[in-house]
Structure formats: structure tokens, C-alpha cells
Amino acid sequence: xxxxxxxxxxxxxxxxxxxxxxxMLVVRPTAHLVRGFLLExxxxxxxxxxxxxxxxxxxxxTEVILNYSDRIxxxxxxxxxxxxxQESIDAIREPILxxxxxxxxxxxxxxxxxxxxxxxxxxxxxxxxxxxxTLYLVGDHGHGAELLRALKAEADGLDPARAxxxxxxxxxxxxxxxxxxxxxxxxxxxxxxxxxxxxLEKSRLSAAI
Amino acid sequence: xxxxxxRAVAHRRKMFTRHDAWRWAPPGSPESKMPGWLDPSAxxxxxxxxQEEEARAAFDAKVKALRASHEQxxxxxxxxxxELAWRKLCRKYGxxxxxxxxxxxxxxxxxxxxxxxxxxxxESMIDVSTDSRAVVISDATPDGVRAWAxxxxxxxxxxxxxxxxxxxxxxxxxxxxxVSGAIARSPDxxxxxxxxxxxxxxxxxLRALNLPGIGTQGVEQSFDKEGEARYGKDGSIRTDVxxxxxxxxxxxxxxxxxxxxxxxxxKGHRTSCHDWCRFGCSGH
Numbered sequence: 422x423x424x425x426x427x428x429x430x431x432x433x434x435x436x437x438x439x440x441x442x443x444x445m446l447v448v449r450p451t452a453h454l455v456r457g458f459l460l461e462x463x464x465x466x467x468x469x470x471x472x473x474x475x476x477x478x479x480x481x482x483t484e485v486i487l488n489y490s491d492r493i494x495x496x497x498x499x500x501x502x503x504x505x506x507q508e509s510i511d512a513i514r515e516p517i518l519x520x521x522x523x524x525x526x527x528x529x530x531x532x533x534x535x536x537x538x539x540x541x542x543x544x545x546x547x548x549x550x551x552x553x554x555t556l557y558l559v560g561d562h563g564h565g566a567e568l569l570r571a572l573k574a575e576a577d578g579l580d581p582a583r584a585x586x587x588x589x590x591x592x593x594x595x596x597x598x599x600x601x602x603x604x605x606x607x608x609x610x611x612x613x614x615x616x617x618x619x620x621l622e623k624s625r626l627s628a629a630i
Numbered sequence: 631x632x633x634x635x636x637r638a639v640a641h642r643r644k645m646f647t648r649h650d651a652w653r654w655a656p657p658g659s660p661e662s663k664m665p666g667w668l669d670p671s672a673x674x675x676x677x678x679x680x681q682e683e684e685a686r687a688a689f690d691a692k693v694k695a696l697r698a699s700h701e702q703x704x705x706x707x708x709x710x711x712x713e714l715a716w717r718k719l720c721r722k723y724g725x726x727x728x729x730x731x732x733x734x735x736x737x738x739x740x741x742x743x744x745x746x747x748x749x750x751x752x753e754s755m756i757d758v759s760t761d762s763r764a765v766v767i768s769d770a771t772p773d774g775v776r777a778w779a780x781x782x783x784x785x786x787x788x789x790x791x792x793x794x795x796x797x798x799x800x801x802x803x804x805x806x807x808x809v810s811g812a813i814a815r816s817p818d819x820x821x822x823x824x825x826x827x828x829x830x831x832x833x834x835x836l837r838a839l840n841l842p843g844i845g846t847q848g849v850e851q852s853f854d855k856e857g858e859a860r861y862g863k864d865g866s867i868r869t870d871v872x873x874x875x876x877x878x879x880x881x882x883x884x885x886x887x888x889x890x891x892x893x894x895x896x897k898g899h900r901t902s903c904h905d906w907c908r909f910g911c912s913g914h
Contacts, residue, residue, distance in 0.1 A: 463850060485860075487857070492847050498837065547857050
């Protein structure tokens with residue numbers, strides 16, 4: 422068991438509504454977004470970063486992405502030591518308690534648009550992809566589809582290294598747009614795969630409390 | 631009672647008073663153990679105690695080192711804050727450290743100054759507004775801020791980003807110089823350990839400074855093809871400093887390089903060189 426998981430496991434009982442999924446404390450219920458807290462190790466043993474995680478699940482990912490997440494607290498780092506478990510746990514728990522409410526308020530795709538309202542025309546292409554998919558999911562199909570097609574044209578012009586991930590994703594999305602069912606089944610499929618890959622089943626609404 | 635020769639009695643008595651008397655005791659009895667003999671269980675306990683003592687000492691040393699590093703970072707931060715406050719004060723009151731002053735700090739010029747010199751200063755300020763590298767130079771002086779303000783008024787995004795990169799480069803360079811100057815490298819420290827130490831203290835200082843466009847998140851950030859990732863993930867890369875614009879696009883990635891200096895060691899010369907390797911970037 423990793424040290425992150427060990428420390429978070431001790432904190433979990435004190436925080437109702439949060440469930441430990443692998444090494445991430447997840448705010449229930451997980452639907453289209455995963456919200457939670459995780460510890461990121463660093464090159465120095467004992468020094469970790471605590472992240473307040475918000476990530477959309479409706480695009481393929483091998484591990485949770487941190488594009489929309491923040492390091493907490495403000496100073497950025499936390500020290501954990503096996504020899505001082507109680508102090509380490511307190512240092513992790515305090516910023517978590519301060520940020521739970523924020524995460525509870527970011528539940529639906531429309532909340533995500535509010536959370537990531539900094540995404541504009543000049544933002545990274547992955548962020549614009551997430552925005553386009555979210556717009557489609559909240560019901561703005563016309564705008565979402567238009568943005569996705571524009572992104573595909575942009576991705577076709579990227580160099581192979583940068584297009585390696587995004588080009589196939591956009592290819593599938595644009596193909597799905599042309600089908601009778603639209604993009605929704607594909608987004609649901611990606612979401613299910615991500616839930617399984619990240620071990621988030623326990624945090625789903627359907628999971629027993 | 632049978633007669634025993636007194637010499638035999640004396641001999642037997644001496645057997646139990648001589649220095650190696652333990653050899654004559656019945657085997658297995660406590661008396662049969664040689665002086666200084668320790669039961670194997672006692673040996674194990676002593677070994678364990680020694681190991682625990684060693685571990686305690688190592689932990690204490692580590693805590694001491696961390697505290698020292700923390701104090702060092704705080705001192706550096708205090709110096710930087712002082713420097714920034716001083717610059718702000720200079721800007722506010724138009725103080726120019728290059729102006730001629732007497733021994734109590736009063737301005738000795740009559741106020742007219744050298745017109746030719748003043749003109750050339752103005753011209754140089756106009757010139758620097760077209761070159762970000764020149765802005766870097768001017769930003770190091772109190773007057774440079776005015777040049778920077780002129781530069782920032784340009785509406786073009788690229789110019790804005792270039793200006794942010796130039797300004798950040800100056801700040802990072804200044805911070806790095808202070809950090810590396812505060813960390814002494816002892817002969818028993820390997821280059822790798824020294825490099826790690828400089829990286830660590832530098833990152834700590836930057837997080838504390840919370841610079842615009844970098845914050846705490848732009849320090850030691852990992853990326854992979856899917857976006858921002860966790861440290862150590864397969865296929866991910868770890869950056870030292872990432873600078874973003876208002877749209878969160880990455881406009882510069884800084885990598886701290888620490889290595890031995892090629893110049894011959896002379897008095898007052900640093901034994902190591904620190905440099906920035908900056909990569910142009912337009913998002914990820």
C-alpha cells in the first residue's frame with residue numbers, strides 16, 4: 422500500500438461523503454466529473470503536494486488529469502513522515518476540510534464550465550476539447566459540434582508528437598457526431614472506461630453507501 | 631578421615647583461585663563461562679539497541695538538515711521581499727541610486743543635471759520597448775519599470791506574452807542567484823546532491839513568492855500527452871518552472887541547469903554555474 426493511500430485511509434472516516442478510491446479521496450457521488458483529493462509525491466521523500474482534483478471523465482485518460490485541479494494549501498507543499506503520523510494526518514486533513522464545500526458545488530458539467538471559465542480561444546487545445554465536449558453534454562449540441570469540428574481541423578495540422586493523443590480522440594468524436602445517436606453514447610462509454618480504470622465504482626451514485 | 635598430602639590440598643585450592651579458574655568449573659554452570667562472556671540473547675539486544683540509536687541519529691540529522699534548509703529559504707525569501715519593497719519604494723519616490731549624493735545621502739546636483747546624459751537615457755528607454763531582452767536589462771533598475779509599463783500597453787497578445795516572459799526571466803534569474811549564493815557546497819557533497827539541494831530550495835522559494843503566471847502550481851509540474859499529470863507517471867516529464875498567460879497557455883518552460891564551471895577557480899569565483907534553459911512553448 423502506498424504511503425499516500427495509508428495516510429488518506431486514516432483521514433477517510435473523519436470525512437463523511439468522501440470515499441477512498443485507490444489513492445484518491447473522492448467526493449461522492451461521481452457522475453460526469455471526478456472530484457477529490459490526492460497526494461502527489463515529489464523527488465524528495467516526505468515532501469508531497471496535496472491536490473484538489475476536478476477532472477471531467479468523458480474523455481479517454483489513463484490516469485486522472487490535473488489540468489483543472491489546484492495544489493492546496495497556498496504554500497503548495499506538505500511534509501509527511503512515518504515517524505510523525507498524527508502531525509502528517511493533521512497537515513493533510515486541514516486543507517481538505519477547507520476545500521470540501523467547493524468540490525461539492527462542482528458536480529454537473531455546467532458546474533465544470535463555471536469552474537473552468539478561463540478556457541478561451543487561445544487556451545491549450547486539450548482544454549478547448551474538454552469545453553467542447555462539456556458544451557455538448559449540457560445540451561448545447563450545435564455549439565459543441567461546431568467547436569469539435571474546428572478542433573479536428575486544428576489537430577490535423579499539429580505535429581505527430583502533439584497529435585498522438587488528441588487526433589484519435591477527435592476523430593472518434595467527429596465520427597460519432599455524424600451517427601444517428603450522436604456523441605452521447607461515446608461520451609458515456611469513455612466515462613464508464615475511466616470509472617473502471619481509475620477505480621471509482623465505489624463513489625458512483627449507484628454504489629451502496 | 632584419610633590423610634591427604636597438604637601439597638595436594640594446596641594445589642586443588644589454587645585451581646579455583648587462579649585467573650583461568652572458569653576452565654575447571656562443571657560444564658554448563660554459570661561459573662564455567664569465561665570473564666566477559668555474553669549470552670547470545672544479550673548480544674542481539676545490544677545490536678538492536680545500537681541500530682536504533684543509529685536510526686535515531688540519522689533521523690535527527692535529517693530533521694536538522696530540513697530545518698536548516700527551511701531557515702535558508704526563509705532568509706532568501708526575506709531578502710527578496712526586502713529587495714522588492716525597496717524597488718517599489720524607489721519607484722514611488724523617484725529615487726535614482728546613480729544620482730550624485732553627499733555622505734549623508736543628500737542629492738548634490740543642482741537639479742539641472744547633464745542634459746545630454748538625460749536625453750540619452752530617454753532614448754535608451756524608447757529603444758528597449760522594442761526588444762524584450764532590453765526590457766530585461768532595464769527592469770533591473772528602478773527606471774526600467776517605466777519602460778516595462780510602456781511595453782505592457784501594447785495590446786498584441788504576443789507582445790504581452792513576450793513581456794511577461796522577459797519580466798519573469800529577470801525575476802527567476804535574480805531569485806536563482808540569491809538561492810545559489812546562500813547554499814554553500816561542501817567538498818563532501820556530490821554534484822548531484824548539490825543540484826538537488828539547489829532545486830529544492832529554489833522551488834520552495836518560488837512557491838513562497840507565488841509569482842504571476844507561475845503560482846505554486848507552475849513549480850515542479852509534470853505533464854504527459856493527456857495533460858497535467860502526477861510526478862512519476864509513465865511517459866510524463868517534470869518541468870522546473872512553467873509560465874502561463876491569462877488563458878492558461880504555457881508561454882515558457884524553464885529548466886534549471888546546474889553544472890561545473892569551465893573557468894579556472896579563482897578567489898571569489900563560484901565553483902558551479904547555474905543557468906536557465908528556456909524552451910519556447912505555445913500550449914500543450
